[in-house]
Amino acid sequence: MQALQSAVARGYVWHVSGVIAAEKFLALEDKFAERYDIGLSRWQRCRQRRQGAAGVRFFAYPEQGTTRFLWWLLFTEGESTAFQQEHGRRKASDRKGRLFWGAEFELVQLPTQNGKVSWSWRMTRERVQEWQDEIQAAIRTTRDDDAIKAVMARLVRLPGFKGVRQQVFELHRFAKDDWGRIRRKAKSWEPPARPGYVRFRSDETVPAAQVVQRLLVGQTPFGTEPVGSERELPEEGAMPAVNENSQTELPIPRGRDASRVLLIREAEQIRTFMTERWSYESIRLWLLDRYGAAFDIPLPAFRERVRRALQAKAVPVLKGTAEAIQAVRVVDQAKEKESEPVKEHRLSWEERRTGRFPGSGTNVVHRKKPNRDELY
Numbered sequence: 001m002q003a004l005q006s007a008v009a010r011g012y013v014w015h016v017s018g019v020i021a022a023e024k025f026l027a028l029e030d031k032f033a034e035r036y037d038i039g040l041s042r043w044q045r046c047r048q049r050r051q052g053a054a055g056v057r058f059f060a061y062p063e064q065g066t067t068r069f070l071w072w073l074l075f076t077e078g079e080s081t082a083f084q085q086e087h088g089r090r091k092a093s094d095r096k097g098r099l100f101w102g103a104e105f106e107l108v109q110l111p112t113q114n115g116k117v118s119w120s121w122r123m124t125r126e127r128v129q130e131w132q133d134e135i136q137a138a139i140r141t142t143r144d145d146d147a148i149k150a151v152m153a154r155l156v157r158l159p160g161f162k163g164v165r166q167q168v169f170e171l172h173r174f175a176k177d178d179w180g181r182i183r184r185k186a187k188s189w190e191p192p193a194r195p196g197y198v199r200f201r202s203d204e205t206v207p208a209a210q211v212v213q214r215l216l217v218g219q220t221p222f223g224t225e226p227v228g229s230e231r232e233l234p235e236e237g238a239m240p241a242v243n244e245n246s247q248t249e250l251p252i253p254r255g256r257d258a259s260r261v262l263l264i265r266e267a268e269q270i271r272t273f274m275t276e277r278w279s280y281e282s283i284r285l286w287l288l289d290r291y292g293a294a295f296d297i298p299l300p301a302f303r304e305r306v307r308r309a310l311q312a313k314a315v316p317v318l319k320g321t322a323e324a325i326q327a328v329r330v331v332d333q334a335k336e337k338e339s340e341p342v343k344e345h346r347l348s349w350e351e352r353r354t355g356r357f358p359g360s361g362t363n364v365v366h367r368k369k370p371n372r373d374e375l376y
Contacts, residue, residue: 001161007074015073015097017073034300039300060072104127108122122166139175207311
């Protein structure tokens, strides 16, 4: 949300957005990479904007509780094919063209103390009404105060953008007034504090193929544990193998995702080429000569696929067989460690004072208070 807010504040006011299933997301990303070259670096986008061309950025985030992605294609004023091909574009500064995060938040311009305006997220009108209904229902549960406390605890954990904080303050006032009107004989009740401020962070990205893989096998979209390999992906991603390569003696896959698997297979060689200052076009021609039509793709899409392939480790492939190779997405697989069961030991005061810690095979458990970033 903070990355989208920063992009719109820097001039990326035109946008197209939507929701897409996880199994179709990578194809959508490749289409945008081919059309609009979304894989450019920050400095390349800056150079293009100075030359009069429009800057284009692509954002996506998994929708909570589903296997779908929320996605946004943002672009600035200037010469761009996006204005010709994206007919459903809207401008974030227009009232009817606001940028939404699902059905819960919207990006708006709010006045500041110095008379100017700034971009910030706030809840939609429908979402605020839902919060008011929850508060009223909780206050009318007169047997105990656990219901209203639970609602207020969830309210405080909302992201602390300026617009959201103002709405939370108004909901606190609404709850206090309704409490005094319904629970007159009960003791006075004060709502908790407002959400904490959002701290600015640099953009943190995760390879899209890794997130898609985790969603398709039923895991959380982000995590450090290895992806379960015992479950198979949908048949749509399966790639039947064809003839073997005479140099590598490995089956050559075919289909929509063939180039992805081959790029993972040749990741080390591609890194060597990049160290030797090979251009992307030279690397693509080398792969085209080695594997054929799988790499007969536009250069921008090839560059984006190479970038994603180099960010993850290769998945083992079958040797000397022509069996079907499942389209296992690029994942970071943790190395399996065979060790004895890990023991937990809480340090005594004497051990903490003298600095003597237990030996190997023991994890030291510290009880600490979580910081604010861990709560959101």
